[in-house]
Amino acid sequence: METFGGRLHRAVTERGPLCVGIDPHPGLLARWGLSDDVDGLDRFARTVVEALGDRVAVVKPQSAFFERFGARGVAILESIIRQLRESGALVLLDVKRGDIGSTVAAYASAYLDPAAPLYVDAVTASPYLGVGSLAPMFELAATHGGGVFVLALTSNPEGAQVQRAHGADGRTVAQTVIDEISQLNAGAQPLGSFGLVVGATIGDTGHDLSRVNGPLLAPGLGAQGATAADLRTVFGSSLPSVLPSYSREVLHAGPDPAALRAAAERVLADCRGVLAD
Numbered sequence: 001m002e003t004f005g006g007r008l009h010r011a012v013t014e015r016g017p018l019c020v021g022i023d024p025h026p027g028l029l030a031r032w033g034l035s036d037d038v039d040g041l042d043r044f045a046r047t048v049v050e051a052l053g054d055r056v057a058v059v060k061p062q063s064a065f066f067e068r069f070g071a072r073g074v075a076i077l078e079s080i081i082r083q084l085r086e087s088g089a090l091v092l093l094d095v096k097r098g099d100i101g102s103t104v105a106a107y108a109s110a111y112l113d114p115a116a117p118l119y120v121d122a123v124t125a126s127p128y129l130g131v132g133s134l135a136p137m138f139e140l141a142a143t144h145g146g147g148v149f150v151l152a153l154t155s156n157p158e159g160a161q162v163q164r165a166h167g168a169d170g171r172t173v174a175q176t177v178i179d180e181i182s183q184l185n186a187g188a189q190p191l192g193s194f195g196l197v198v199g200a201t202i203g204d205t206g207h208d209l210s211r212v213n214g215p216l217l218a219p220g221l222g223a224q225g226a227t228a229a230d231l232r233t234v235f236g237s238s239l240p241s242v243l244p245s246y247s248r249e250v251l252h253a254g255p256d257p258a259a260l261r262a263a264a265e266r267v268l269a270d271c272r273g274v275l276a277d
């Protein structure tokens with residue numbers, strides 16, 4: 001069985017280092033001339049999948065925008081996840097789950113068990129209850145070739161208060177998360193399956209990412225103000241592991257599929273220019 005790290009490495013080699021988010025904000029639905037209801041949601045999500053599913057390495061549906069519509073929204077999420085996987089994109093579901101270990105085990109079965117209706121290639125997870133509490137997700141991911149991206153240094157300004165606080169050993173909370181994920185990925189080839197979320201907006205924080213040996217998802221590009229050039233400052237020598245992530249910057253170009261593809265190609269070219277340095 002190929003690991004998630006291996007599959008991601010291959011997808012990025014074939015399609016380029018880019019993750020595009022599906023975030024059907026009410027404002028975007030209106031901008032696309034769609035109604036703010038399940039029909040609008042369905043049309044929006046399917047347009048993105050049809051435009052980008054066969055060319056972008058990773059697609060990241062933001063679960064919140066589907067959950068907003070209850071069971072019918074989640075049914076659409078389930079359906080587009082299947083469609084995306086059939087079109088060859090890796091699906092990273094942005095759900096930021098975290099809880100005590102016994103509940104995390106249920107989240108793991110919900111997303112990382114191939115028999116689950118919402119089965120995806122990888123999920124985002126919150127380490128706020130301790131990185132160790134996420135162990136059931138790491139274990140199920142490892143069993144089935146899945147991945148987990150753990151929040152480390154998020155793109156929002158409020159994150160710093162918690163993530164950059166210092167623990168008794170002098171390390172920041174974020175560095176503790178980084179170090180624990182690095183251990184999980186030790187020795188993995190060509191890339192570990194356990195990633196971190198590190199915002200492109202955060203500047204040079206002095207955190208050491210050099211031993212992560214796993215993917216570094218970088219949201220915050222475009223709509224939140226970061227540019228591809230900022231990746232250099234944030235990631236330094238870890239640039240080769242960065243997976244840049246854009247949602248609104250690309251989605252604003254819709255609903256014309258050709259315009260969505262052109263926007264994705266433009267941001268990919270911007271990022272390639274930096275990541276190839």
Ligand SMILES: O=c1ccn([C@@H]2O[C@H](COP(=O)(O)O)[C@@H](O)[C@H]2O)c(=O)[nH]1
Nearest residue numbers: 062154155199219220223224246247248
């Ligand atoms: O630190 C984080 C973690 C996750 N996100 C999510 O990424 C997208 C960003 O959307 P944009 O439109 O590109 O700003 C969104 O789903 C967030 O929930 C993040 O922004 N920062």
